[in-house]
Amino acid sequence: MNQSPLLLNDEQMRKFITEGFLILKTDFPESFHHALTAELNKVYDAEGNPGNNLLPRIREIQQVFDSPVITGALTSVLGPNYMLHAHRHGHYNAQPVAGGWHKDSYWGYSRMRNHHPWWAMIMYFPQNTPLELGPTSVLPGTQNYESRTFVSDEVAGEAFANGEAGTFALIHYDIWHRSTPNVLGNARFMLKFEFMRTAAPAAPTWDNQATAWSEPSDLALPIANHETLWEETWNWLSGSVGSIANSRSEDANKLNELARELEDQFEPTALNAAYELARYGSKGVAALLAGLHHQSADVSRVSAYGLSAAGEEAVNGLIAALEHDREETVYHAIFALGELGQFAEAALPALTSLLSHPSATIRTAVADALGMIKSTSAAGVDGLITCLADKDAQVRFTAGLSLSKLGSTAAAAIPALEAALDDEDRYVRAHALEALRYIGTEEAKDLLIKSLFNARWCTTTTSADTF
Template sequence: MSSSPILLNDEQMRRFITEGFLILNTDFPEAFHRELTDELNRVYKEEGNPGNNLLPRFREIQQVFDHPVITGALTSVLGPDYMLHAHRHGHYNALPSAGGWHKDSYWGYSKMRNHHPWWAMVMYFPQDTPLELGPTGLMPGTQNYQTRTFAADETPGEAYASGKAGTFALIHYDIWHRSTPNVLGNARYMLKFEFMRTAAPTAPSWNNQTAEWTEPAGLKLPIGRHETMWEETWNWLSGSIGSLAHTAASDEEQISQLAKALEDTYEPNALNAVYELARYGERGIEVLLKGLHHERVDVSRLSAYGLAAAGASAIDGLNDALLSEREETVKHAAFAIGELRHLAENSLPALGRLISHPSASVRSTVAETFGMIGGSSQASVDGLIRCLQDEDTQVRFTAGLSLSLLRSAAASAVPALAAALDDENRYVRAHALEALRYIGTEEAKDILIKSLFNARWCTTTTPANAFYP
């Protein structure tokens, strides 16, 4: 079989955008999965869960993530140079009761979640996983809901990552999900790996045949429909920024109705309103900027998504909002500026002044925004070097990820990244290593290789097999 990635087609991408996940399968022989499951059983019994060392402990798993179905799916959603994140986990489920609905954190809970797919997860099932064995449950279409808009104990429309050994779910990082009851009581493993894109899209990275957005055939969602948001996401993945801007004719009555809907306490309704407002040029931006300063934090947060979709015309108002005395407004404005990327380069001086903001949440958002704006600005690199030395852990590890996005333009950060390899936090260290890899200068490579050799972990050393053979 060819090792070339098997890219998703247009219909699969439409499904991912609307439903937030795809269920796919590898074609390894049954013996491969059986032997891996047997080894998982042995290690979990004798050694416990290896946590972030899952990949080196089970070397066969790398073959899974080199499989062209998985590389093709990840390339399609995250671009060809995606990053395998340092956090990974082998979930074991033998419980007869369901777990709670949740979204995963970003090793800290202050990050504002991206509607655009900057992050994704793969949930890989090495054994046959029928419904009775407790596969992961997914609530379709909820990847962009901050709130759980459905009852905890009533789940109409729930989808399941169920299938033969080798099944995997490619999911939007922020989709609501849970473990389901394992009524058989046999061991059920789900190996979770996380990935992020390291460059914004400039063109479709899937097998794209149709430029225009259309809904997938027979789409049925349990909660809400978001046609404009889906269209905007398709356009973003195709390389467009602010594609909604100025696409609706002026209509004061409609704008007034949307302004009211923006304050709807039912999140799906308000979400539709902010993306529709992004179509209305200056008048829509005016309403969204008012929403950004709204006393309700949820209205402010949702307004930021609309402003991020409204294009370059929103930037001046967002820059003004960076001066707000309210932490949430500043954070939401900085997030929207980051999503506007190179269009917002004139925001860099104001963002630089926020590196000393008293809120760690603001500083972390600013660190992420530097990376998303990209370019070759030394001001961004200098700001991120300062962020690497921040007292807050999330600010520090976000700085490492952002420096990865800047690549060789961040060469002057190499000494600071070398120092970060001694940080007390595992993700600060891991993200510093990734930044050195993506910066790619000889100095960065030398530091990277030395660190990896010093920390080399033997895949066969266990308490029962300490030295030989």
């Protein structure tokens, strides 16, 4: 019997927003984890890493992701209709040296990374994992940085996902992380699963008691603090887009200072300036639009984050920026419009016109934005149908994810999704299945069931046991 999700509390959400991760633990008995680890060893020894087939190959893992601790954590951060993404991986670490700090890509592709938690990962440790066994580590508070912002690999403040069997790290998808040395040499498994939000928040989905943002009680980050960014994220998770706009009185000296700080080479300083400018109404938006058009792509990108938090007042300037002749400026403007959601519905004609742009990066960004704007008009769905036939795989699989966000309003895309089920790319096929599931009409369900039956895979058939 499924149990109700154990939702995060306010303090846990504050920690997630500021630090970018939480270390939690499921409550399965030790015997469950012992059996799961034994099965992992058996599969890896005999067959190798099952990759994206990890979940059907070892069916007990689904019990983990149905547990109320994990469903509650994911519901709290991503909303109740979150998606378990088709990419998953079982990491095996027996190396006595640390891995390199990195952010994960999107299945081999790059995209502008969301500060709002549209994506999250769970890293699950099925065996007891002391520090000596090489758990994954994260650098708290770095989920919002494109650059490393630190020089040495050995940086103070590193946090470890060590603990008893059943420990898991819930992390913001874009946090900097690495593997640590396994000095014991015993098998160490970490099961990595990705999850996606399918709708912008309309209200808090955690056990929310406090309305206003406040910092966690024991905040101590190794790089920098970001009070306005955190407050804006808390408000966005509470269902309020553009909540910080027009919350500061005009101060010419401060505005000029913040505009200069957009160019700071230390990314945390520039980010703080961008989000603070979003508070200053039309004058702040003007400074951010100037930053969007800056010759430095880094300044342009940081300014886009501020514009994504500046509310409806930023929309007209962002639409105008879609006609810029520099690809980075257009790309960053599309991102900000997507984050502004339904405020940006007026941008749909200009966005869909970019689906003939020669850059696949631009077309992919448009496909992403069309799902986030979630228009009630047919223009968004028609645009995504076009994307499903694009020559670039990333455009096609992003379209499937966006159609999942549109749900039943995207029923017109069903024939195009049926064709996508035969696509050569595994994620185009997977995202088409997800889109059919979230559209949810009888026609969509029939196609979904037929495709899944045709692709049925016996979880116990191996080369050593064929029938």
